[in-house]
Amino acid sequence: MGRLIIASNRTATPGEPKAGGLAVALWDALTERGGGLWFGWSGEISEREHRGIRLSTEDAVEFALADLTEREHDGYYLGYANRALWPVCHYRIDLARFDDEHFECYTQVNRRFGGLLHGLLRPGDEVWVHDYHFLLLGQELRNAGWRGPIGFFLHIPFPAPEVFTALPQHQRIARGLAEFDLLGFQTVRDTRNFVRYMVEHHDATDLGDGRLEVFDRIIRTAAFPIGIDAAEIAYFATSENGRSDASRLGKIIESRALVLGVDRMDYSKGLPQRLQAFGRLLDDHQDLCGHVTFVQIAPPSREDVGAYQDLREELDRLAGSINSSYSDLDWTPIRYLARGYPRETLAGLYRMARVGLVTPLYDGMNLVAKEYVAAQDPEDPGVLVLSEFAGAAEQLGAALIVNPYDITAMAEAIHRGLTMPKEERCARWRELNEAVTRGDIGRWRRDFLAALDAVGGGRPPLRGIRSA
Numbered sequence: 001m002g003r004l005i006i007a008s009n010r011t012a013t014p015g016e017p018k019a020g021g022l023a024v025a026l027w028d029a030l031t032e033r034g035g036g037l038w039f040g041w042s043g044e045i046s047e048r049e050h051r052g053i054r055l056s057t058e059d060a061v062e063f064a065l066a067d068l069t070e071r072e073h074d075g076y077y078l079g080y081a082n083r084a085l086w087p088v089c090h091y092r093i094d095l096a097r098f099d100d101e102h103f104e105c106y107t108q109v110n111r112r113f114g115g116l117l118h119g120l121l122r123p124g125d126e127v128w129v130h131d132y133h134f135l136l137l138g139q140e141l142r143n144a145g146w147r148g149p150i151g152f153f154l155h156i157p158f159p160a161p162e163v164f165t166a167l168p169q170h171q172r173i174a175r176g177l178a179e180f181d182l183l184g185f186q187t188v189r190d191t192r193n194f195v196r197y198m199v200e201h202h203d204a205t206d207l208g209d210g211r212l213e214v215f216d217r218i219i220r221t222a223a224f225p226i227g228i229d230a231a232e233i234a235y236f237a238t239s240e241n242g243r244s245d246a247s248r249l250g251k252i253i254e255s256r257a258l259v260l261g262v263d264r265m266d267y268s269k270g271l272p273q274r275l276q277a278f279g280r281l282l283d284d285h286q287d288l289c290g291h292v293t294f295v296q297i298a299p300p301s302r303e304d305v306g307a308y309q310d311l312r313e314e315l316d317r318l319a320g321s322i323n324s325s326y327s328d329l330d331w332t333p334i335r336y337l338a339r340g341y342p343r344e345t346l347a348g349l350y351r352m353a354r355v356g357l358v359t360p361l362y363d364g365m366n367l368v369a370k371e372y373v374a375a376q377d378p379e380d381p382g383v384l385v386l387s388e389f390a391g392a393a394e395q396l397g398a399a400l401i402v403n404p405y406d407i408t409a410m411a412e413a414i415h416r417g418l419t420m421p422k423e424e425r426c427a428r429w430r431e432l433n434e435a436v437t438r439g440d441i442g443r444w445r446r447d448f449l450a451a452l453d454a455v456g457g458g459r460p461p462l463r464g465i466r467s468a
């Protein structure tokens with residue numbers, strides 16, 4: 001078996017402990033094969049010039065990292081990836097900014113990175129590309145002459161064709177995507193959206209079993225729902241650090257019930273609606289005043305994108321307004337913390353929370369939903385309130401499923417969670433935990449790589465590859 005080559009915009013940091021489910025899963029995928037290569041952006045922005053590629057090795061895994069120039073960071077990363085692709089894929093065309101120069105820069109970076117990566121490939125290698133930053137990387141590898149297998153996994157949603165086609169460059173992106181041999185999505189819904197898009201807009205023939213004939217190639221599509229390292233989260237939740245940090249919060253909220261949200265500060269996560277729902281809960285159930293505290297942890301992300309600054313201001317305003325209406329001398333209803341915490345702390349807080357609120361307006365998967373489940377005490381678990389628009393809802397139907405735009409329904413779901421009898425909480429949790437453990441991160445990695453091996457194992461694209 002050849003080497004596994006992973007290409008992702010951000011990689012784990014060479015020489016540092018691998019933190020977070022995804023970094024660990026990809027690291028394990030590389031080490032399980034006895035080595036491989038992890039290729040991506042170094043996270044560094046060089047002033048003007050490209051500084052070439054930096055190679056390092058850790059436990060038989062090679063890292064190959066390239067810097068972006070300031071112009072590339074603006075056009076490719078902040079511009080096209082985060083101001084066009086991210087909003088469109090999350091059904092927020094209203095927030096998208098379509099700029100031809102950003103797209104040009106995006107294609108240039110994919111071309112430059114494709115060329116760099118191609119120079120590192122050897123016959124027999126298998127390439128696994130990740131996410132919306134590198135939609136054109138497969139095509140650039142083909143253009144550079146690579147004929148071996150390339151898989152792609154999209155971590156964010158693939159929207160309905162009616163939305164995806166709002167991207168002025170969707171035709172060129174489709175042509176690029178067709179150069180991957182295997183396209184993996186988070187959910188069945190995303191996979192169907194992609195297939196329908198290719199059939200309706202590019203005359204693809206649906207051959208069944210996830211195979212599509214399009215642009216004179218046969219490509220494979222499937223859902224590979226990403227999971228978490230459930231055992232690790234369960235361990236963190238009861239670890240020394242997890243418990244001691246949770247008890248710091250416990251001292252402040254005392255015996256009050258904890259409702260918890262943990263999200264990157266992003267407009268896809270439905271944070272304003274969630275705060276409003278908590279406000280509505282207090283409006284409608286005044287007996288809860290003084291007895292429940294909502295903690296929202298929201299580490300800021302992508303602060304150099306305007307829509308994120310607006311969001312932060314809106315959240316400050318909403319939390320301030322609800323708190324000023326309801327706070328008392330010894331009680332603040334909302335503790336909104338715009339900063340990050342160690343994973344152990346999060347796990348300890350998950351376990352303490354009577355209700356886990358995971359209500360994105362749209363989300364590829366949402367790992368927080370799964371982490372919340374894995375951290376619970378089986379004897380006395382909390383209740384997960386989950387958006388129907390999180391990819392995780394396809395697997396976690398035993399949660400209280402809500403429409404995140406329906407503020408009243410969300411408030412009622414929180415109330416139901418807070419008052420749910422233990423027997424029902426336990427029954428729901430068992431079902432959820434079974435799904436989270438069965439579909440953990442190891443399963444995701446193994447399933448994807450088995451499908452990619454099948455592509456590489458003598459079943460290459462049936463027709464010759466045509467360049468764009």
Ligand code: GDG
Nearest residue numbers: 155226263264299339340341342343363364365366367368
């Ligand atoms: C993308 C897709 C898909 C959060 N706050 C802190 C912290 N986190 C961790 C959580 C969780 C992760 O970040 C967030 O993962 P999500 O899945 O919820 O969301 P995205 O970041 O948007 O991820 C998403 C995912 O890719 C994987 O494919 O599920 O749909 O959008 O693990 O725990 N971690 C630490 N401190 C924090 O304060 N250490």
